[in-house]
Amino acid sequence: MAPFSDAVKLQPQISKQGPSTVYSGEIDPEWTIGVVPNGGYSLALVIEATMRYQIATEHKDPIHVTAHYLKAVSSTSPFEVHVQTLKKGRGLTNVLANLVQEGQVRIMTHIIFGILAPTPTGPDVASSVTRKFNAPGAYARRHPLSTHPATAEVSKRMRSAWSYRDVVKKAEDPVFTNRNQVDHPSRTNGSTVGGGGIEWGSWFELLGDETRITTPSIAFLCDIFTNAPTLLPKEERKGLEASWFPTITLAIELKHPIPTSGSYASRTVGIYHKGDFMNAPQGRHDAYVEIWTAPSNIGEGKEVDGWREEQVCLAISTQMALVVSMDVNARTASAAKL
Template sequence: MKIAAATTVHQADSHTYSANFQEGWTIGSVPHGGYVTACFQQVVRKHFDTTLQKQDQPHTITLHLDFLRRTQTGPATFTVKDVKLGRQTSVIHVSLRQDDREEVVGYVTNSNLDTETGVSYPTGWTIHPPPPPTDVSKLDSDTDATWGERKAWPFADFRKATQQIRSWFPRKGQHSPAIVDQWLSMWDPEDRFTNESLGFVVDVFPQIIESYLLDGLDCYSVQFERNHTPEESPTSLLYSIMRGLLRRQSIHDYG
């Protein structure tokens, strides 16, 4: 199932929306935190496309979610409160409930990135250390000299959400246990990343803390998969800042 279909939301009234969390997007029995975040982003987009259409602020620029309790697969209800409606930005509060339990709450700020203007300074900032070089055209065939595809993540049957993606990691290993470099695409070649799916993208990556708990052992080695049992690292908080829009057309998307 494509991520757009898996995160579909329906409007019940001007400030209430519903979704159905799918089995294939879970870690264990719990919906993946990034997947839940993507559903939040769909709610926000629909709210600004309908109820708050006159604001002309379709783009989320900041998002802060607190995961108070575990979610579950099945129906979910989102309630939106318009907190501050402004000319440049607007802030809303979104609450997720299942079976009368409030499980996730968040504040989201929207604006219009197509019309935004402002200052930009040449700070000289660069990524350090720089990521390994990549020939993106060779990722699909897994022939890039530097990056190799991990056909399945460890314990993929337990981490069902990881079956929705393809991942490439440095063939020589990560630069250090504190860094995770990866290329990522959806498994379905016709699926596309959108700004509304970025919550899933930023939350589906190897957990850095696992490398330290395992004394530097590569969590994606055969040795790890043979000698360890799966563990769940639940999302407790997710904060994201969006500084631009994804391109609307592409042959294949990688992140």
């Protein structure tokens, strides 16, 4: 099976169609859920194309991505990504990009490019405020996982619908599993103010000595969390059959450059997910996700005091997804070819 970096490669030639620059490629059928390409993987193809489009400009880094999934991507058809500049400003460039198959737009995106670097200082920057939101400031968000990847227990069960399950590894955080129980103190009642929701966390590793976390792979990592409906205790999800959770919208804000020093794992990240709402029809539900650096790969290295202080949040994302039967997955894939 090809590593993720090979799975998002595009053909070297490009073409023009009106105002758009067109990149093309082939879907790797081994990065699917059931028979439909993983939504984050499909979005990674778009990000790869737009980064090529922006490579010779001042604004090389995607810093915010908004994607709308209009029609399921087919794993058997070639694709094109049509890219054009919407607006180029002094500090940011807005780019529109659509993933197209068989003449139909499957994914429509708006991507903001800029410079993904540490906050500059100067008279026009409120540095005294921004410092408070960086570790070790009192207002800083801290790494949400309770275990160090060196000591975390590898999860033996991998979802059977993942065609890529043999090239990834995860170690789920038991603290969140416990919090989701129906008798946990965090459960709400009539007198509760706020609160509620379902949480999940895990170390997640892309296997392969040459594999590296890249900007396009962040999109994939934002979309491999365990969905809230399946995290509910059995008594709370009666009637939930084998399900597919198709992404309808996905937004990602990239927060920090991917570190390359020895203090950070090159192919492992920490993932935190929280979901607060699920509504009928179609089991529509929300997902908030954070992607964090890891101090080591799973089962490697050694835990040292203060390891969380060095780690950074690479990206946050929000998503709207549905709950449908896995049978729909196969039917949707067949329809996507038409």
